[in-house]
Amino acid sequence: MKRTLYLVLALLVAGCAFGKHQGPPYPGPLAPDFNLQNPSAPIRVVVQFSASPNNALLNAFAGNGATSHRTFHNLPRTHVFTVPAGMVKLIAKLPGVKYVSPDRPHRPFLDLTTATIGSNLAVSQYGLTGQGIGVAVIDSGIDSTNADLAGRVVYSEDFTGEGTTADLYGHGTHVAGIIGGSGANSGGLYKGVAPGVNLINLRVLDENGNGTDSAIIAAIDRAITLQSTYNIQVLNLSVGRPIYETFVADPLCQAVEAAYQAGMVVVVAAGNDGRDNSAGTEGYATIGSPANDPFVITVGAMKTEGTPTKADDMIASYSSKGPTVADNFAKPDLVAPGNLVKSLRVPGSTLDLAYPGNQVDPTLYGAPANTPSAYFYMNGTSMATPTVSGAAAILLQQNGAMNPDQVKARLMLTSSKTFPTSSVATDPDTGIQYTDYYDVFTVGAGYLDVFAAINSNVLANGTAASPVAVFNSSTQTVSLVNADQVVWGDQIVWGDQVVWGDQIVWGDQIVWGDQIVWGDQVVLSASVPVAQSSVSGFQTIWASTTSWASFTPSSLSTSMKGEK
Numbered sequence: 168m169k170r171t172l173y174l175v176l177a178l179l180v181a182g183c184a185f186g187k188h189q190g191p192p193y194p195g196p197l198a199p200d201f202n203l204q205n206p207s208a209p210i211r212v213v214v215q216f217s218a219s220p221n222n223a224l225l226n227a228f229a230g231n232g233a234t235s236h237r238t239f240h241n242l243p244r245t246h247v248f249t250v251p252a253g254m255v256k257l258i259a260k261l262p263g264v265k266y267v268s269p270d271r272p273h274r275p276f277l278d279l280t281t282a283t284i285g286s287n288l289a290v291s292q293y294g295l296t297g298q299g300i301g302v303a304v305i306d307s308g309i310d311s312t313n314a315d316l317a318g319r320v321v322y323s324e325d326f327t328g329e330g331t332t333a334d335l336y337g338h339g340t341h342v343a344g345i346i347g348g349s350g351a352n353s354g355g356l357y358k359g360v361a362p363g364v365n366l367i368n369l370r371v372l373d374e375n376g377n378g379t380d381s382a383i384i385a386a387i388d389r390a391i392t393l394q395s396t397y398n399i400q401v402l403n404l405s406v407g408r409p410i411y412e413t414f415v416a417d418p419l420c421q422a423v424e425a426a427y428q429a430g431m432v433v434v435v436a437a438g439n440d441g442r443d444n445s446a447g448t449e450g451y452a453t454i455g456s457p458a459n460d461p462f463v464i465t466v467g468a469m470k471t472e473g474t475p476t477k478a479d480d481m482i483a484s485y486s487s488k489g490p491t492v493a494d495n496f497a498k499p500d501l502v503a504p505g506n507l508v509k510s511l512r513v514p515g516s517t518l519d520l521a522y523p524g525n526q527v528d529p530t531l532y533g534a535p536a537n538t539p540s541a542y543f544y545m546n547g548t549s550m551a552t553p554t555v556s557g558a559a560a561i562l563l564q565q566n567g568a569m570n571p572d573q574v575k576a577r578l579m580l581t582s583s584k585t586f587p588t589s590s591v592a593t594d595p596d597t598g599i600q601y602t603d604y605y606d607v608f609t610v611g612a613g614y615l616d617v618f619a620a621i622n623s624n625v626l627a628n629g630t631a632a633s634p635v636a637v638f639n640s641s642t643q644t645v646s647l648v649n650a651d652q653v654v655w656g657d658q659i660v661w662g663d664q665v666v667w668g669d670q671i672v673w674g675d676q677i678v679w680g681d682q683i684v685w686g687d688q689v690v691l692s693a694s695v696p697v698a699q700s701s702v703s704g705f706q707t708i709w710a711s712t713t714s715w716a717s718f719t720p721s722s723l724s725t726s727m728k729g730e731k
Contacts, residue, residue: 196259198268206253211270219243239388247381273378297361297560301399303390306339307372315348323368326382335374337516344511345553352541353532360557403556405549407455410492420460433463436548438487459491461632468505468551484592484601489608503615505551507729512543576627582613
């Protein structure tokens with residue numbers, strides 16, 4: 168009963184209407200999160216135009232105090248300007264302006280990891296290492312001098328304005344090691360998922376892990392430009408921020424969709440706000456952006472419990488849950504190991520200096536006790552995401568003709584779907600316990616299984632857009648509806664096909680009871696929440712003033728100690 172109320176509230180917070188979901192209205196032209204109290208203060212804004220702006224329109228911007236900060240080759244309708252705060256509302260009213268939003272801040276969201284997901288078997292039995300596949304890592308930089316990555320960081324560029332591509336924070340190198348570390352520092356013990364990939368280092372986070380929308384959009388723009396040069400087929404984004412509007416208007420979502428349209432598999436961290444109860448939803452509706460985009464692969468985090476088998480693994484309580492704010496997409500799409508993950512250390516980086524206790528004991532990989540450690544423990548959906556990026560690279564090496572939708576569908580279809588009903592986790596810092604339930608908004612389609620994926624021959628036709636959660640007040644039930652059945656307006660054209668069809672992508676075990684009303688719209692083969700609730704509970708929630716526009720996840724970080 169209580170759990171059902173949390174989920175229903177999450178759907179209402181996320182913006183889900185009763186009955187058939189029609190999609191949110193386009194919120195233009197001004198984002199809801201501007202702070203314009205000081206009219207003379209300079210503010211950086213991301214402007215989306217309805218068409219590529221001509222000189223007359225750009226001159227109008229200049230006449231209203233705007234100076235151009237950044238333009239994008241592959242996103243010609245998106246520009247970044249610095250303007251006086253007092254002129255933002257006037258600029259938003261100029262003809263041809265579609266949407267204006269702040270240049271929002273971002274934060275970053277293996278031995279057991281590879282054994283748990285079966286990628287070690289992909290290497291040993293099939294020789295699949297991701298060789299020849301380019302993976303763009305949009306993060307805090309990559310230490311290209313690290314022996315585990317030697318010769319495979321084929322391109323580096325800085326988008327922070329600091330003029331260095333080094334990893335001063337220590338996050339991006341850890342992510343790169345999970346994707347494609349060779350294990351050279353550990354005698355081959357701590358290998359990444361796809362140890363043959365080439366890495367494209369696109370630095371967007373500074374030494375404190377801070378970044379902006381405009382830097383990330385610029386990095387995505389560059390990845391598209393470099394796609395054919397370095398065979399970039401996978402884009403890894405272990406970063407994110409809160410959602411402020413529908414994905415249709417979010418400039419970050421539009422950028423990742425440009426990469427998807429260019430043929431890249433875009434893999435994004437769900438976020439680390441699964442414990443956040445500030446909206447009264449017990450962590451539901453806490454997915455960040457751009458993980459809310461239906462075309463990307465959104466990844467939640469599991470705990471391996473120190474063993475290579477999946478049987479004892481549990482969800483990390485901090486892993487963000489769906490549905491997505493404003494659009495109600497069922498996210499995450501799947502989960503992967505993300506707690507206490509060993510990967511590459513950057514000596515002297517901000518994280519290394521702040522958490523010396525997270526250095527891996529060198530004797531664990533056969534090095535002398537007094538040797539400086541080459542590896543470092545980290546936790547979060549930031550670590551689960553590169554695991555899936557590595558898996559995508561392996562699939563693309565196996566079959567280079569697969570498109571992003573086919574990769575997403577294959578990974579979801581073949582994911583392991585055996586979970587407990589619930590589990591309890593303890594925060595090592597506070598001792599607080601958190602209970603999690605294994606529903607579709609927590610674990611998605613299941614637990615990544617690379618070995619199963621490469622042994623499948625399913626090639627889906629159509630788009631693999633994440634489905635929409637629809638709540639019906641009269642029957643007090645929730646259904647998943649294919650995205651092509653949702654009316655989004657003129658901004659989105661879904662096409663005539665979706666890939667799910669009769670395939671059991673979500674599986675029969677990710678279910679919540681038997682009181683689910685599907686109706687004629689449903690084309691999925693699995694049941695989803697909600698099972699039961701009281702009418703008074705619904706009325707109480709509906710009467711609340713909670714709204715998606717004011718919902719802000721508390722953090723994109725989690726305890727560096729991991730979770731018990």
